Amino acid sequence: MCLAVFIHRPGNEDAFVVYETRDQSIHLRQGRMVTASGESYGCHWRDDPGLLRRVWTMRFGRDEALLGQQVRGGLDAGGGTWVAVNEDTGLYAKILIAPTVSGELGESPSTELRQQRAKAGYVTRSGLCLDAVSYPSAAEAIAGLRALPATLAAEGRRMLPFFLLVADAEHAYVVQHHDQDDIEVHPVTPNEVHVLSVRGLDAPQATLTGLIHERLAGLPAPGADPVSWDPWLATFGLAGYLDERSYQDPAWRAHRMTALQPPYLNTTDETRHRRAPWPVDVDPGEVEWTKSTTCAVLGRRRVRALLYEERHVEPGEPWPTAIADLSFPRTSSDYTAVVTPVPA
Template structure:
């Protein structure tokens, strides 16, 4: 379960601070390994689409892929295996977007958990959501993007006779913040964030009791100072998200352990249905790698009135054929800002 934790206070110098986690199939490449698969040698988080516009041929977009002048914008983000992304930020304007899957009308999460299901949905006209963050941050402001998504996205899907699975999108800059929801029937709902507080967006919604972990994290964060542009200022929040001291190796081996119950970071677990759902992933010889997920990366972003101010990231990779970690300590999860890489080559403002 991916999540985004954010605090939006437009009167502050650090108007928007966002921490996000990405849970994904354990052998699916992302970042630098994904780029290498496209023949690109680059850092995991970079201006991938400005520097390699051919990547946009791999994902469905309704805006940036149809106006190549927009590619001049310094849009930085992670790179997924399909050529798109789950999060992006325009360094110049400070528009930030982070996409999460959302429930369908049945309550089932709108995800394609297998190659067979992905192929079947593609045959029905479903397109990937991984171009949407790029479209969103290509608008001049978060307010303009929110308005555009409400009108332009449904119109483009209708024009192209395409469908898109439900989603949540955290959309914000230094002036405005929104949670955008695309429903299964194509409706786009926009919820403004008006209070200067801390929020948790998960695949179940914003600050929802349906995701028990949300309140657990909010309670921990209430004891920590709000981060600012100094990377070290994130240490309080990162201690609230850390797995060290909260789950031991013995806890992880216990048959009753389940992911997403007590920590933001998830060691390898089974993304299956039934009784095995969210159990610890066993030895590779005893599990289908396509059913194993874990937290592959996290980022910390600060937006100010002059655009992107701070960008930190950390990640971990397990290549096909390589066994996944069987203990918490072997998973190498971050504990403080010292475990993160600071992106220093930010666009001139």
């Protein structure tokens, strides 16, 4: 499932440490991590500003000067992102969907409903991380984001609910946007491990939140050395907690037990968007899956380390034959797409 696990320690050299993961169903695939430097294997918004015409932003896509900032972020299929860091300022943002009044989560798989929302003025949330990290500091980002409801109203726009984590070395906040288009800002308690999920910050009703708190109890917080992440990473997956028999149990839901969403079916009947059976006894052309995960460490006005890994399963492609193999990465050495201690 989508979540962020983090600790904020003002005054510490590794002041903000965060692990985030993103799982997406097949109707909303993600793209790749984009970087502001030479090792990029995705397109940067600075190099292709046309990407920003596909997403709604408060300021990042409206001020060309902001495109010169050293921003890294995941590039989703819509041209926005779910996570971003600013190397110039050491500012971080991660967005998660939040339940609507009806309890619905995320973008609806119904094409008709998505079209209805577009006609009603709803805009994507995927530009907000770029907006947030374009400010000089987390405190200034929060001040700017408080204008979101008024800005949306002035343009006749609306936005579905979300949680937005915004942090730098000095401050960390969770912004919650409601169905009623108002927002709440919650300062994060320092020196404690927190779990932000689609149910909220340290939500007691979220089974996985409680499990992560239990598993991390007593473990040291990671730092800029990638190897220091290994104890945390071991708690987020399946290894040692679940096996194939758990997956075969109809009552089991992966996202309630691990930082993992199982593969989906892309069929056209009533099974569409349901998890694929295990072991796989369906046509491989009916299975899709996409997941990414990032580890970030922020110091004072700098990004001290950034690790990124992603995996996609397209229709017809082979996918792991052991359930434990879906639990990636198990150690810091599994971060192959981007493993970047960022210099000062």
